[in-house]
Amino acid sequence: MxxxxxxxxxxxxxxxxxxxxxxxxxxxxxxxxxxxxxxxxxxxxxxxxxxxxxxxxxxxxxxxxxxxxxxxxxxTPQIEDLRKTVLELILSDHPNDCMVCERAGDCTLQELAYFYGIRENRFAGERRIYTKRDGNPFIERDLEKCILCGRCVKVCDEVQGVGAIDFGYRGFKSKICTPYEKDLDCEFCGQCVAVCPTGALTGKLWAFKGRQKDIKEIDTVCPYCGTGCNITLHIRRNEVVRVTSREDTWNEGWLCVKGRFGYKFISSSDRLKKPLIKRNGQFEEVSWDKALDYIAEKLNDIKSKYGADAIGGLSSARCTNEENYLFQKLMRAAIGTNNVDHCARL
Ligand code: SF4
Ligand code: SF4
Ligand code: SF4
Ligand code: FES
CATH class of the missing domain: 3.10.20.740 (Ubiquitin-like (UB roll))
Structure with a gap:
């Protein structure tokens, strides 16, 4: 010690x-x-x-x-001068994009530039210009804002064990690359987005959904699977616009693609809120009593004609433990089959 x-x-x-x-x-x-x-x-x-x-x-x-x-x-004054110069050098090859950048107000680089009072570019010179945007569905990769800190490469390798990205090229041309610079094609866990200290990596679903200052944060538990990761919902105007996870939780801030990016179902207009029965090819809204009577009648018909194992029940990992317990009880005790399953995929 x-x-x-x-x-x-x-x-x-x-x-x-x-x-x-x-x-x-x-x-x-x-x-x-x-x-x-x-x-x-x-x-x-x-x-x-x-x-x-x-x-x-x-x-x-x-x-x-x-x-x-x-x-x-x-x-010391000398150390602070050196730190300021390091920041100035980083910012000399960085777009002045804070006004529309998704990370403004939540960006370590911006905070440090503010703290060290950097307004001017003393080192004007060549700039990296990357016009290609990655076609993957989840992660916006704006590599002009990348400061080559390597956090995304490390988290992908050391935490996720995927190694989907790495440093490519040398010197000024250094860049975080996918193999052969193709569009990102990985697990889309978004851990790289979570650790990026700038706006180089952001969620595509978050774009222009609101500044962090206008967002209310609510800590809750991910409803996707039984692991139960801690998540933080970012809510603006009663809509979930982003999901993150705090580092001081048991899951240490790490999430999978479902927890981080699979939240659109919450405000989907396709969500079923009332029971529907299909008659003459059209769905009709009915009361719960009518729907349950109809289901019981049809299940009894199938059971008497083909036996209980002709029936299977699909529940959801997004239900509570209690709801899933009751559902399997219904299938096993009332209907008489062990055909019970669920799906937690995105
Ligand atoms: S990454 Fe940070 S410093 Fe760069 S433009 Fe975005 S908010 Fe500004
Ligand atoms: S989303 Fe996950 S798997 Fe894909 S590059 Fe980022 S850390 Fe690696
Ligand atoms: S974490 Fe962000 S800033 Fe750092 S190397 Fe990766 S993309 Fe660049
Ligand atoms: S060199 Fe220590 S934080 Fe980057």
Whole structure:
């Protein structure tokens, strides 16, 4: 358990703890862009630089493990100048798109630019221009806004185990690529969107559905399957416009494609709200009493002609446990068949 002193405060931390994590334990803020607490460190953005006594140059705190007796200073005029220059360099090749960007108000890069008061571009030069838009159904990939922090690549590999994207090319041409630069074709879990610190990755379904400040957030449980991930519904004008998950929940903010992007059914006009009976090729709205009488009559007919196993029941993972328990009880005890199933697919 080495002891480290950060900005004059000393703490004992487990061996292997990075300077950044030790600073977090002391509630000392250090700006970061490529760091994510659930991913292995990358050390790519250089924003988290600190001074360590005895080392003649600033070092990245997210990749430097604490050693016994280390003395760290997280903020000096020189360090802040360097951080500001790093940000200016990143922003020198970034579209001035905050006014219409989906992430404005919820963007780490924008927040840092505000904090460091960056208004002008001192490093005007060549810009990356990518006109092609990815044709996949869920994720908008606006790579001109990509700062090459690598979080999306790491989450796809280390958390999702898919490896659908990686760094391609070299130097100025570096870019997050799919194989052969085809349209993204993956699990569409959206973990990459969740960890992206800029507007480079956003949900296509979210586009122009409202700024975060106008959105009410409600924490709930995903209704899709029995795993029961914690989700946060983002609601605007009584409509769910986005689903996210918080990092401090048991599912650590990770979701699958159904939980993250499969919410359109909630406000679908195709949703059945009243019972319908088809007569002469047309659906007619009827009362629940009439519908249940009709169902009982038809099920009795089938059972007496072909036996109970000619009947099967499909329930839904979007019902509660209690509802599904009652449904299987109805199938087994009242109808007499074990043909009960459900489908949780999107
Ligand atoms: S990604 Fe962030 S900084 Fe870039 S345009 Fe969007 S809101 Fe602005
Ligand atoms: S959506 Fe999921 S599987 Fe697809 S690239 Fe992103 S993290 Fe990988
Ligand atoms: S797409 Fe987002 S998460 Fe991926 S490297 Fe670019 S900025 Fe980082
Ligand atoms: S956060 Fe440490 S280098 Fe990016």
């Amino acid at each position: 080495p002891k480290v002193t950060i900005d004059g405060r000393t703490i004992e931390v487990p061996t292997g703890t990075t300077v950044l994590d030790a600073a977090k334990m002391l509630d000392i803020p250090i700006p970061t862009l490529c760091y994510h607490p659930k991913l292995t460190p990358f050390g790519g953005c250089r924003l988290c630089i600190v001074e360590i006594k005895g080392i003649p140059r600033p070092v990245t705190s997210c990749t430097t493990p604490v050693s016994e007796g280390m003395e760290v200073t997280t903020s």
